[in-house]
Amino acid sequence: MPLNYLDPIEAGLALEDYKPQQIGFQINKHLYSTGLPSLKEVKIALFCIETPEQSFEDFRKQLYALFLGNWNMEIADLGNLKISDFDEEAYKKIQEISAELIKQGVIPLLIGGVQELTYAMYRAFDSLEQMVNMVSVDAKFDFGNNEELFIEDSYMSKLISEPPVNLLDFTNIGYQSYYVAQEELDLLEKMCFEAHRLGNITGDLRIIEPAMRDADIVSIDMTSVQARDIGSIGYVNGFNSREICTITRYAGISSNVQIAGIFNIPSTNLAYQLLAQMVWYFYEGFNFRIKELPVITDENYTKYIVPIDDIQIEFFRSTQTERWWMKPGGDKYSSPQNHVPSGLIPCLHQDYEEATKGIIPERWWRSYRKSI
Numbered sequence: 001m002p003l004n005y006l007d008p009i010e011a012g013l014a015l016e017d018y019k020p021q022q023i024g025f026q027i028n029k030h031l032y033s034t035g036l037p038s039l040k041e042v043k044i045a046l047f048c049i050e051t052p053e054q055s056f057e058d059f060r061k062q063l064y065a066l067f068l069g070n071w072n073m074e075i076a077d078l079g080n081l082k083i084s085d086f087d088e089e090a091y092k093k094i095q096e097i098s099a100e101l102i103k104q105g106v107i108p109l110l111i112g113g114v115q116e117l118t119y120a121m122y123r124a125f126d127s128l129e130q131m132v133n134m135v136s137v138d139a140k141f142d143f144g145n146n147e148e149l150f151i152e153d154s155y156m157s158k159l160i161s162e163p164p165v166n167l168l169d170f171t172n173i174g175y176q177s178y179y180v181a182q183e184e185l186d187l188l189e190k191m192c193f194e195a196h197r198l199g200n201i202t203g204d205l206r207i208i209e210p211a212m213r214d215a216d217i218v219s220i221d222m223t224s225v226q227a228r229d230i231g232s233i234g235y236v237n238g239f240n241s242r243e244i245c246t247i248t249r250y251a252g253i254s255s256n257v258q259i260a261g262i263f264n265i266p267s268t269n270l271a272y273q274l275l276a277q278m279v280w281y282f283y284e285g286f287n288f289r290i291k292e293l294p295v296i297t298d299e300n301y302t303k304y305i306v307p308i309d310d311i312q313i314e315f316f317r318s319t320q321t322e323r324w325w326m327k328p329g330g331d332k333y334s335s336p337q338n339h340v341p342s343g344l345i346p347c348l349h350q351d352y353e354e355a356t357k358g359i360i361p362e363r364w365w366r367s368y369r370k371s372i
């Protein structure tokens with residue numbers, strides 16, 4: 001049983017000296033005394049990747065001290081996966097734990113380690129035989145290393161080329177232009193993937209919501225946060241602490257997100273505090289998940305048909321949540337089978353408005369290019 005790879009949390013955190021409204025009181029913990037908690041009603045289960053260099057007990061203290069919202073769901077802390085190195089065995093264990101949780105209808109939330117572990121989250125879908133979309137929040141694209149732009153065994157290169165290829169779509173959120181090469185942008189473009197430059201989205205983060213609504217896997221590199229907000233040496237520019245919380249909330253609220261990971265976490269008090277709040281926002285977002293299924297006859301949705309030259313784009317607006325979708329360009333376009341609503345692409349009201357002015361939405365174009 002892969003969950004047996006996990007070690008319980010430290011005894012000090014087992015004490016129930018929290019107020020009943022605090023996460024530390026409510027969360028189902030993996031303890032030495034009681035073993036792994038039951039996952040029957042659990043919706044989100046976190047576990048930390050502990051190395052000899054980093055433990056996450058300080059993060060737990062921050063998380064456990066936070067007050068729960070008015071949420072109606074069970075959450076769990078499954079403890080720690082203790083590893084000495086990010087070797088093949090560690091990847092295999094993360095893959096197995098993740099697959100097991102997803103199979104049980106629980107969202108695994110991985111905390112810690114390097115962003116390369118995204119590959120293990122992705123490989124969890126091999127046994128589930130499912131195609132997936134991935135969103136990565138990162139200042140760089142990670143196709144290479146310090147010496148070379150593209151290397152075969154970078155996790156991003158493996159993601160797009162190593163069989164079985166489960167990846168349908170990939171979106172980067174928050175890249176910084178001076179850290180990426182034009183060749184990397186060209187590759188993403190060629191693959192019909194999406195990338196959102198930091199400077200273009202911080203003014204209005206709603207721009208990234210449709211990509212998150214369509215994601216199965218979310219991978220967040222904490223170096224995408226500006227260094228001063230996490231008290232570490234890192235990048236001078238990046239998302240601020242509020243923005244990264246908004247992004248995690250979008251991940252939580254997306255009905256399609258099945259697994260998330262937060263990596264490269266500095267061992268500072270500020271980083272652990274922020275990490276705890278990001279996890280809180282993920283929980284909060286999850287609590288507001290609504291599975292919407294727009295169909296033409298459903299009274300909760302309005303359908304709009306916008307003709308542009310010789311094409312017609314069908315838009316759907318939910319009267320319940322004001323969210324928008326559009327029919328993809330080209331019949332052969334495929335999205336992950338289990339996505340809700342199936343066969344539609346999430347978009348923004350702005351896409352509809354621009355379409356009425358004759359501008360074809362970027363996401364529609366990509367779906368069209370993918371289908372030919």
Ligand SMILES: N=CN[C@@H](CCC(=O)O)C(=O)O
Pocket residue numbers: 175176177178197198199200202237238
């Ligand atoms: N020096 C400024 N950097 C920008 C983002 C960089 C980019 O979008 O490429 C900023 O923080 O907003």
